[in-house]
Amino acid sequence: MEQRREFILKLAKALLSYGAPSHRIESQLAMVSTILEARVSFVHIPSIIMVSLGDGGTKTTQTHFVRANSRIALSNLEQVHAITREVCRDKIACDTGTELLDNVLSAKALYPLYMRCFYCFICGSIICATAFGGSVIDMWISGACAAFLGYLSLSPTTQQSSMIDNVYEISVSIFVSFVARALSTIKGDLFCYSAISSAGVVHILPGFTILVSALELTSRNIICGSVRMVYAVIYTLFLGFSLTIGSDLYLLVNPRARQEYLHPTPPKLSYFHGGLTPMNGTSVGMPVTGTFGFANLTTDAMHHIYKGCFRDPEWPWWRHPFPWWTLFFLVPLYSTCSSLSNLQNWRSRELYIMVLFSCASYAANTASNLYLPDRGDIVSAVGALVIGSLGNAYSRIWGGTAFTSMVTGVMFLVPSGIAQAGGLSQTYQSSAAQYTSGFGLAIRMVEVAIGVTIGLFVSQIFVYTWGKKKDTAHFAF
Template sequence: MSVEEASSKLAKIFKSKNNFNPWLCVFFYGLGSGCVCPWAFGGGWIDVPIAFGVGLCVGYLQFFVSSKSNLYSSVFEVTSSIVVSFIARAIGSINGGDTFCFSAIVQGSLALILPGYIILCGSLELQSRNLVAGSVRMFYAIIYSLFLGFGITLGAALYGWVDKNATSETTCRAEHTVDDKWRILLVPAFTVCLALINQANFRQLPIMIVVASAGYVGTFFASKHFANVSEFTAAIGAFIIGVLGNLYSRIGKGLAVSAMLPGIFVQVPSGIASQSTLLAGVKAADQISGNSTTTSSSTGSGSLSFGVTMVEVSIGISVGLFAAALFIYPFGKKRTGLFSL
């Protein structure tokens, strides 16, 4: 294919219409937030409709506000996390935190804007020795994560000023969680929402569900044996995703990246949930609002722990994808690049 032909085809792709209109994507945002809330962050069934509603707000901000304003798009991550954190802490504080789980609602509502796609692209760039592009993407994913953490801290602090008895629990109670058997349905449902938000075709859904579900199974059982080692569990899940995606590309002549993308999105919330670092800034929020006397050193480490966790997850995903490609293509690919988007 010549450069001119490739450029014309790319121009047609950019000008083509999306498969789903923005209102449907907003609905998928809410549905995905409700699905991820129980299995990734320990929420209960009562938290699902709340996460659905807050997820609709995030989807609206992205598809109708951020897309129409270049100025707002620069602060979308911060503002959305502030709004979500404020609303979630207000709802989670009802009845002293006995009814709703604050941590599940806020993390589930923000799960769809976690930098999964950025991490995948950065991993592929680094593995193909495009060091500048890969490093920039990975560093941007870390800074993006710090923006989310800052927004959560600020939103929680704002509600802490309003309500001095606001909940500060960063994990859900054991009796509040959903049985693990429901993950069989919730993980594929979340994968479908992710795929449709990213404008996937319906014929791509089966392979995406298989790849993402298989990767999550590996991560789930690995986390049982290697607790709080997010980079190792992410590497195992990414290896399974990479093997299945590259097999799909080699046998089915499909595009490996499209099959792997929802699976990587599933891995990111799983790695973050294992250490609850998305809510590490809640202690800092309590100190800001005057509800606790946390030391400055612990506050500083808490504000950066989310970024550190994203580094660990990114490393695990990068190693897993590289090992999978090496396993399927030990001598490289002849037709196309090994790590091509």
């Protein structure tokens, strides 16, 4: 019995450490304790699992607090799920399973810091082009900002200092917005503020947190769901206001840029000197002579705005968004780098499954957006329905891990849904519009998360309505 309890405690530590779906942790642990015939009860709150171990002989109860900082590690989650399955099916003993879990928990990170920063650079560059309408030169800047942000989030110095760890995300958001606004004010409109600032901070967007909170609320886990939801919404407001502060800070230190920003360039005029004689077909009016200026208002800059970026048709190709056919290799590349940045082993078969499911979800998301524009919730639900059906079918038919195969595609739905709903940062002309947009960003995040939640739960109904019941806990969204 003591070996079984030790295995359950190690399993709780592993699930909490590697980003297991929080609304499934209690059911996963309860199912394992039932199979192992251990009298254990669980209470899960954010970052903590309270484990109560009952002893029928002495009528006593021991309570253990399992605490860990959650960070997604896909390969480690697959190993933990495989070990749990082997123990529950009596293929290995509990003490052997505990040793294997110890080895997983004590293992070093799969990739070094510089490789993970490189993956962040690729992801930031591609999401700038695919979701926010960035050009080739915008990709480099947004990728560098994403790599810098990834370095700060993964650096041991940041993790060891509580003061830096609490403020670096907001500080970097201000810096990214400051740099993006400075580059966007260069004459010639070489850089797009909206694309660079949005893609540069998309790595810290709490979309996954809002999704998990929506899943917890749907699963009636009220405490964890409400706490995470409030945190994610307030954090999103901080992020939106930080982008506004960075932009306004540069306009404050550069008065000329502020003047050009608030007063748009007047239309170009073609001047002619001569006379005009008005005629209506029956009589001739008084002639008018002098210098006349003509402007083509149909070619105003607003007619060439694409996802918040001005794109003149006469510009060369490297200043325009990528054509649609480039998505056939940009989306798989992004999905691959996103999986690797979440510590998926590049030699495993699961990596190809993740990329395939992510591409299918993005294709469904993009196709539905053509027929339902400006409906981020419904569009995200369609993409989630596709990837949820594929992931659950993969787990049910081929015995794979549903959660890890779906993470990459689900995390891709969040920035795509935000971009289709208007993006993270835009151009404002008043402080009221800035605050309205800050709250609007949080609302868009919640809408996308609710759509993804509905799609994931409906997909489970499609897959698990028929067939035999699972002999282990459901390890999926």
